[in-house]
Amino acid sequence: GVQRNEAPKAVLHPLWQSPLTIPGGTRQSPINIQWRDSVYDPFLKPLKISYDPTTCLHIWNNGYSFLVEFDDSTDKSIIVGGPLENQYRLKQFHFHWGAINDWGSEHTVDSKFYPAELHLVHWNAVDYPSFEDAVMEGNGLAVIGVFLKLGARHEGLQTLVDALPAVRHKDTVIEFDEFDPSCLIPSCPDYWTYAGSLTTPPLTESVTWIIKKKPIEVDEDQLEAFRTLLFTSDGEEERRMVDNFRPLQPLMNRTVRSSFQ
Numbered sequence: 001g002v003q004r005n006e007a008p009k010a011v012l013h014p015l016w017q018s019p020l021t022i023p024g025g026t027r028q029s030p031i032n033i034q035w036r037d038s039v040y041d042p043f044l045k046p047l048k049i050s051y052d053p054t055t056c057l058h059i060w061n062n063g064y065s066f067l068v069e070f071d072d073s074t075d076k077s078i079i080v081g082g083p084l085e086n087q088y089r090l091k092q093f094h095f096h097w098g099a100i101n102d103w104g105s106e107h108t109v110d111s112k113f114y115p116a117e118l119h120l121v122h123w124n125a126v127d128y129p130s131f132e133d134a135v136m137e138g139n140g141l142a143v144i145g146v147f148l149k150l151g152a153r154h155e156g157l158q159t160l161v162d163a164l165p166a167v168r169h170k171d172t173v174i175e176f177d178e179f180d181p182s183c184l185i186p187s188c189p190d191y192w193t194y195a196g197s198l199t200t201p202p203l204t205e206s207v208t209w210i211i212k213k214k215p216i217e218v219d220e221d222q223l224e225a226f227r228t229l230l231f232t233s234d235g236e237e238e239r240r241m242v243d244n245f246r247p248l249q250p251l252m253n254r255t256v257r258s259s260f261q
């Protein structure tokens with residue numbers, strides 16, 4: 001047939017209807033972390049985490065995931081050290097998970113998927129006036145990634161799981177207070193770090209990723225509770241909130257550093 005010179009159509013992701021690849025993107029996330037290619041950096045400091053449970057506000061189903069949001073109007077809940085030049089304020093944490101236990105995480109380690117991944121999202125309140133401004137800056141955000149693996153029940157997570165039925169539908173919110181998210185972070189200090197992006201729109205290249213080497217253990221019922229959430233609002237045809245992870249992105253000209261040998 002006659003070849004018509006049509007511009008290639010952007011491939012849109014079924015979940016986010018956003019381009020799978022960002023034109024000109026050089027530091028997109030998530031990526032596969034090839035353990036043997038990561039470079040030990042002896043100058044990386046330990047990550048210091050200090051959260052104040054009274055800054056916890058509510059749980060919100062935003063139609064992509066469920067977010068536990070924090071009062072980020074003060075420096076009460078912050079992280080400092082690690083690869084970071086200054087301190088970053090905790091704004092929210094959320095998860096990504098699969099329909100089954102064989103996949104669900106965004107990052108992979110030696111091409112292995114975990115059934116889920118926790119993201120604790122922090123922003124650089126030293127250099128920028130708001131989260132919305134920081135999202136647009138190369139050093140604006142710091143996200144701690146924690147892998148979830150199938151195993152023993154996680155007591156700290158259970159308080160969160162018990163609240164999920166109240167946020168089953170998109171755009172529902174429930175008050176949630178006195179929660180200390182450091183109970184979800186492994187005590188092992190080892191992490192990988194690399195320069196990346198948000199994994200959901202606007203996909204901006206503003207994230208210093210800090211991926212904990214050790215996963216936390218959760219049990220089958222707790223993973224199943226995530227899968228009872230819905231992408232859809234009350235009254236719409238129900239679509240289960242599962243497989244809310246972005247496909248792996250090319251490493252391009254990046255090195256993943258490790259805090260451990």
Ligand SMILES: NS(=O)(=O)c1ccc2oc(=S)[nH]c2c1
Binds near residue numbers: 121202203
């Ligand atoms: N999944 S993630 O990269 O941690 C992430 C964190 C914060 C975000 O804020 C908007 S907006 N999209 C986001 C994605």
Ligand SMILES: [Zn+2]
Binds near residue numbers: 094095096119199
């Ligand atoms: Zn995320």
